Amino acid sequence: MELLVEKAGDVTVVVPKAEFLDANTSREFKDELPQALGEGGKVVLDLRYVQFMDSGGCGAVLAVLKKLKASGGDLKICCVTNPVRALFDLVRMQRIIEVFKTREEAVAALGK
Amino acid sequence: MAAEQPPWTLTIPSDLRLLGLARAFVEAICQVAGLDERTTHAIVLATDEATNNVMRHAHQGTPDAQVQIQCYVRPDGIEIHLHDEGQPFDLSTVPDLDPAELRVGGRGVFIMRTIMDELSCHPRGERGNILRMVKRCLCRSPYSAGA
Numbered sequence: 001m002e003l004l005v006e007k008a009g010d011v012t013v014v015v016p017k018a019e020f021l022d023a024n025t026s027r028e029f030k031d032e033l034p035q036a037l038g039e040g041g042k043v044v045l046d047l048r049y050v051q052f053m054d055s056g057g058c059g060a061v062l063a064v065l066k067k068l069k070a071s072g073g074d075l076k077i078c079c080v081t082n083p084v085r086a087l088f089d090l091v092r093m094q095r096i097i098e099v100f101k102t103r104e105e106a107v108a109a110l111g112k
Numbered sequence: 113m114a115a116e117q118p119p120w121t122l123t124i125p126s127d128l129r130l131l132g133l134a135r136a137f138v139e140a141i142c143q144v145a146g147l148d149e150r151t152t153h154a155i156v157l158a159t160d161e162a163t164n165n166v167m168r169h170a171h172q173g174t175p176d177a178q179v180q181i182q183c184y185v186r187p188d189g190i191e192i193h194l195h196d197e198g199q200p201f202d203l204s205t206v207p208d209l210d211p212a213e214l215r216v217g218g219r220g221v222f223i224m225r226t227i228m229d230e231l232s233c234h235p236r237g238e239r240g241n242i243l244r245m246v247k248r249c250l251c252r253s254p255y256s257a258g259a
Contacts, residue, residue: 023164024128054160055219063216083153090226091219095212
């Protein structure tokens with residue numbers, strides 16, 4: 001899975017260039033993300049390209065969140081598509097992880 | 113009364129790389145049945161969860177096993193059967209977990225139970241199970257003219 005990595009101050013923004021984050025592709029996501037993040041820290045996951053996510057994708061994102069929190073970091077999500085928002089509403093993902101409309105809002109939230 | 117048409121059927125090897133094919137199959141049937149985008153996405157998501165559960169748990173990553181998805185389109189809803197080749201599985205033993213806990217797994221059955229109106233699992237002969245899911249919604253007949 002191609003992961004675009006950009007910097008916004010001390011925040012790392014990761015953009016999976018994938019249409020699907022499912023039980024299959026989430027394995028690649030979990031394997032490749034640690035290399036993309038390096039030290040970890042504050043991370044924004046920009047999901048603008050993901051048109052389908054299932055519980056496997058949610059699990060992969062939450063595994064990253066757990067790992068980051070354990071090392072003093074944090075993760076926010078931004079730019080979700082309608083199908084991903086529907087899944088997040090269904091599993092109440094927003095009670096576990098903050099989801100923002102824009103990348104700027106997510107980056108700003110990590111700077112607080 | 114006319115006999116029920118045979119189900120639309122897809123049989124695939126138990127390989128997670130084929131999840132997209134299972135989704136595309138069910139999505140196409142939902143579109144032919146005239147369902148809206150929201151309902152279609154929900155049914156596709158439930159089928160994805162059922163299929164990946166079978167591949168990962170019932171078949172434990174054995175690609176020689178087969179998964180068969182059968183879809184019945186009726187005027188009052190869509191019924192989906194998933195045939196697996198795994199050990200007997202009692203769906204009632206899967207607890208209702210709070211999906212909003214910081215837990216990596218355990219949301220698949222919650223998603224299926226929440227989306228679908230009926231969900232049950234029965235043994236299939238000597239080997240395997242049939243997972244049955246029903247979504248009640250108004251469907252257009254895929255067999256009628258102009259469908």
